[in-house]
Structure formats: structure tokens, C-alpha cells
Amino acid sequence: MTDFKMAEGLTRVRYRFIEELEPRRNELVLLRDGLTDTPLAEEKVTSIARIAHKVAGTAETLGFANLGKVAAELDEFIDQNPAGGVMPGNVLLGLLDTMIALSDEILSAKDH
């Protein structure tokens, strides 16, 4: 009974997570554009960290382990490098691109 209740509840939250993932992914894409324009960059990096932090908190528990791991890495990278590495091709952009790509995979799977 408990397992059934749990599975049903988790499925509901999983759907909610995917629903929320779409605007979060879109915001990440917008933030990525012009990430090198200072002084806006720092503000954008903080917003990216906020989204990554939230995704990292739930993704793995809800069955999206890869997305959760990349989001956690991105969150940790920004936390340890508060100024943000804003040059194209650096670690920050690499992690951000991977996070966007993994989000796209999840969202396209939902559409099919």
C-alpha cells in the first residue's frame, strides 16, 4: 500500500518537475546569451546558480540522475568561483550547455 501510494505520488511530482523544467530551461538559454557582457554577467551567473541549485535538489530523487549531477556540478562550480568563468568554452559554459541539452532530452521525451 505504502509503495503504491509512494509511486503514485512520485509520478505526480515528476510531472510537475517536467512542467517546471521547461521555463527553467528557457531561462537558462536566455541567461547564456550575452553571458560575457559585463557587468551583467555576474547577475546572470547568480541566476544560473539559483536554477541549477533547485534542479540539483530534486532531479536525482525523481529519476533524472544525469541532469541532477550536472546541475549539482554547475551549482558547486559557481559557488566556488563566485566571479564566474565567463569566457566561451570554459567550464561554466560547458556545464551550462550540458544542462540545457539534458533538459531538452527530458522535455522532448515528454512530447513523444
Add this chain to the structure above:
Amino acid sequence: MKILAVDDDPIILELLTEVLRAADFENVTVCGSANEALNTLERTTVPFDCFLLDIQMPDVDGIQLTSAIRALPTYADTPILMITAMSDRTYIDKAFEAGASDYITKPFEISEVHARLRVFEALVKERKWKEDRNPVAPQQEPLAMVADADFQRRLRLHDIDGFIDYLALENYLMQVPRMSLLSMSTVGIVVRDMHRIFAASSVYEYESAVADVAEAISETVKPQQFFAAHAGEGEFVCVIDNGGGFDAEAFERALNETLQEMDLHFCDGRAMSLQTAVGDPISLKIRSAKSLPNALVQALSNAETTARIGREANSDSWGKSALLGR
């Protein structure tokens, strides 16, 4: 068990609600911010039995919220479980310092959340059972003579720097990153003849003396990083980050000097002479996670042995030289 969960991420709140419901914790209230949580506490008529708090939240964070909750007399002992993505030791230390009872990092295992809440549930039930059996708590009768039950009780000494509950100290050890354990030790401290000295004293005198000893321990350990707890009677246990070296004999001397300088007295004016015995430290560097809570018990056992048969005999049996890295 009435639970309040606070997190600024609505998905986490939904997830927690489902996870708790699956374990039959149906009475769950959720709040999206610390301010909303504090307003809820103000309005509620039936107090909450347990809190689940995120750390990183805008405006007031989870650590500040923990301090605010602990400042409310109703919630001085209520279990607080931090559920957070912040796994750095700095956050863990700050959370326990503020009064957290336990700590889980996100992403969490559902079974882990259930297990921690079962421990809290048992604790809450035990407290309620005791309150029902003895509605007039001893602390409400400060002039009553101290009894065995008073000696056994582990006192809450949150107002003293570094002091947290014994259960929280056990949980802290389980949460500290393995790398940090390399430089940490547990140390037990026993007040000699506590039972005899306070046999004819009031609860107030006994509890004041426990708080005074805790204060002396705190002053003597500083500036080293530490957490400590009262373990009942005249026993205390510390987790000290001392880089692996700790001279129990020198610490005992310094602690006893501090106590002497405090010039303690009973209510009737008699001088109160308290002497402590400090056990040899237990290094945490080669501990498995499961055996960490035992390090507290072993530290206390070392202190009891020192109090009973003296330091040299104790050193022989526990290999003092190796423990002190000499």
C-alpha cells in the same frame, strides 16, 4: 506527528509531502519562505512536533530560521532536520550551532528521510509520554531535592558556546565530511563525585553546576573548533577539531583552574569544589561511519576510567602515546 516543511522550491515541498505521506506522516504543513514559516508558527494553536528546513532561501535563510525557532520556548527541544544541497562543513557546523538536530543533503534517498523521521517520531512520543506521566517537570520545581532521574537527564545547554544536544552531536559526527574527521577527536570529561557532592542539593543547584562546568569547558576548549554535549550526571563529551593532537592532562589542568577561578558556591554559601577528570582522546581518523557514535561512548568511558583509577593506568590501557601522536 505534526510537521512543518520550509523550502523556497515548490517542487521540493511537493516531493517532501509525498515522501512523508508514503510513510504515514499525513499532518504536514508547507511554507515557501522563512518569514511565512514564522508567521505560521505565530498563528498555530497546536505546536509542531518536527521541522524540515532548507538552508539556501532568499531573505532569511534556513540557519537563521533555525535560530529563530530555537528562540521560541515552545520549540526549544523540537527536532529540526535540515534538508539541503549545502554539503560543505561550514554549513553543517553553522546549522548544528544554530540548533539543528540532524542534517540530510539533497538529492536525498527517500528511505533516509523516513529513517530520520522515525527516530524523531520515537523521540517526540517518548517526550509526550514523560510529560503525561509527570506533568510537573523537575525544572518547574527548582527547589526540589535532586533525584536519580534528574542526574540521568541530559541537559540542554544551547546558551553555552559550542554546546548542542547529545543526539545532535551523534548526528553531527555522521554528517561531517570524512576529510574533516582526519583532524578530529572525541574527548570525555567527568566531574568527580558529582553524585555525592549533589546528593543533598536542589535541582537548581545541580543544574546550575552542570551549566557552570559546561561554561568552563567551552572557555577552556576555545579557540579550537568544537561541539560538546552533556551526557547526563557530571559527564560531558566534546568533538574537537584539534589537528589530531590533544593533551588530556594539560586540558584537565586548565579546566580545573578555570573552575576554581569561577569560585562556585551552593545556595547556602558553602564553597562548591568541582574537580574534573579528562579522558584520553579518541581519534576519528580511522573510524567507519557506523562506529562514529561509539567514539562518544568510548571517550566517556576513557574519562570514567581516568576518574576511577588515574591517568597513568588509563593511558596504558588505551595506548595514550599513539592517540596523541607522540
